Amino acid sequence: MSVTSRYRESWEGFWREAPDAPGAVLWDAEPALTAGPHLALFEPHLTDPALPLVDLGCGNGTQTRYLADRFPRVVGADLSAAALEHARRADPAGRAVYRQLDAAEKDAVQALHAEFGDANVYVRGVLHQCRPDDRQPLADGIATLVGERGRAFLVELSGAAKAVLRGLADGPDGPPPKLAPVFRHGLAPGEVADEAVPAYLRSAGLTVLAHGELPLITTEYRPDGTRIELPSQWLVVGRTG
Numbered sequence: 001m002s003v004t005s006r007y008r009e010s011w012e013g014f015w016r017e018a019p020d021a022p023g024a025v026l027w028d029a030e031p032a033l034t035a036g037p038h039l040a041l042f043e044p045h046l047t048d049p050a051l052p053l054v055d056l057g058c059g060n061g062t063q064t065r066y067l068a069d070r071f072p073r074v075v076g077a078d079l080s081a082a083a084l085e086h087a088r089r090a091d092p093a094g095r096a097v098y099r100q101l102d103a104a105e106k107d108a109v110q111a112l113h114a115e116f117g118d119a120n121v122y123v124r125g126v127l128h129q130c131r132p133d134d135r136q137p138l139a140d141g142i143a144t145l146v147g148e149r150g151r152a153f154l155v156e157l158s159g160a161a162k163a164v165l166r167g168l169a170d171g172p173d174g175p176p177p178k179l180a181p182v183f184r185h186g187l188a189p190g191e192v193a194d195e196a197v198p199a200y201l202r203s204a205g206l207t208v209l210a211h212g213e214l215p216l217i218t219t220e221y222r223p224d225g226t227r228i229e230l231p232s233q234w235l236v237v238g239r240t241g
Contacts (some may be wrong), residue, residue, distance in 0.1 A: 151238040
């Protein structure tokens with residue numbers, strides 16, 4: 001099941017409006033605070049680090065470029081063509097390759113798997129942004145990309161993040177500047193129960209190999225100067241036989 005055209009256009013509008021400057025997007029934190037710590041949790045579970053790595057929901061490619069310095073072949077995949085334009089502009093040397101992908105569309109995911117084979121997959125904050133009907137197809141898509149040999153690492157907002165975001169949005173001055181475009185384009189995180197995330201993945205035929213809690217770092221700050229961090233959970237999944 002593919003995403004609705006309205007949802008796709010919401011992302012296109014967001015990324016067309018987004019500045020190119022590093023850190024201008026709420027979740028565009030520097031890799032030292034995001035993909036770097038995630039890799040420390042992910043790499044011990046990789047059965048084949050030489051597989052291609054797919055950065056699913058790559059956005060403007062900040063994490064993709066970091067990953068491309070650490071894996072032999074990296075693919076940045078995103079629903080939004082405008083996001084991929086940002087990513088390609090920021091990667092003139094072509095350290096990664098980029099593909100537009102609706103990860104909830106079975107045929108599109110199968111085509112990417114046919115092109116690159118089994119892959120390790122990095123997913124940061126994608127499932128909770130999906131429409132409810134697309135969540136299981138997205139998990140199924142991750143399972144297709146992983147194949148028999150790959151592993152996937154996911155970071156998703158936990159239920160506690162909703163209260164943090166609502167508190168920021170309802171502040172006396174309204175939402176912080178980097179959060180405002182998220183709400184304006186209708187991209188506010190959906191309500192995904194913490195226990196639903198592993199359930200979607202298990203239903204897709206994947207086994208949860210490791211999990212834990214870790215804050216999702218943003219690029220926005222509170223009035224007192226502290227960085228906004230959102231409660232999240234992380235999982236490593238793959239097929240085990």
